Amino acid sequence: MSTNAVAQPTTGTEDEAAAARIRAMRERIDAIDTALIELWQERANLSQQVGATRVASGGTRLVLSREREILEKFRSELGADGTQLALLILRAGRGAL
Numbered sequence: 001m002s003t004n005a006v007a008q009p010t011t012g013t014e015d016e017a018a019a020a021r022i023r024a025m026r027e028r029i030d031a032i033d034t035a036l037i038e039l040w041q042e043r044a045n046l047s048q049q050v051g052a053t054r055v056a057s058g059g060t061r062l063v064l065s066r067e068r069e070i071l072e073k074f075r076s077e078l079g080a081d082g083t084q085l086a087l088l089i090l091r092a093g094r095g096a097l
């Protein structure tokens with residue numbers, strides 16, 4: 001390896017055919033992770049804008065009935081992990097209370 005070579009994460013197998021398949025699947029995983037991060041940030045920004053718009057018009061920062069709907073949607077699609085994920089998503093959109 002030359003001194004400028006970038007270290008690649010190991011595939012965890014010595015089998016070259018399996019390693020090639022793993023590398024290909026990891027490309028898609030990396031693309032999904034990038035999309036998730038972008039969507040996470042876009043959603044948090046939108047959620048904060050909704051809250052600011054509502055407060056500026058005399059409303060409340062949060063609407064708990066709407067948050068319950070979102071929690072239920074994630075729970076029904078993803079089970080208990082969905083509930084935990086939705087709680088994190090909602091928290092990201094709140095910013096500093």
Ligand SMILES: C=C(O[C@@H]1C=C(C(=O)O)C=C[C@H]1O)C(=O)O
Pocket residue numbers: 046047048050051061062063064066067070089090093094
């Ligand atoms: C974004 C909103 O404001 C708040 C944030 C929510 C969210 O992040 O989904 C949901 C309800 C509100 O507590 C909204 O009312 O839609």
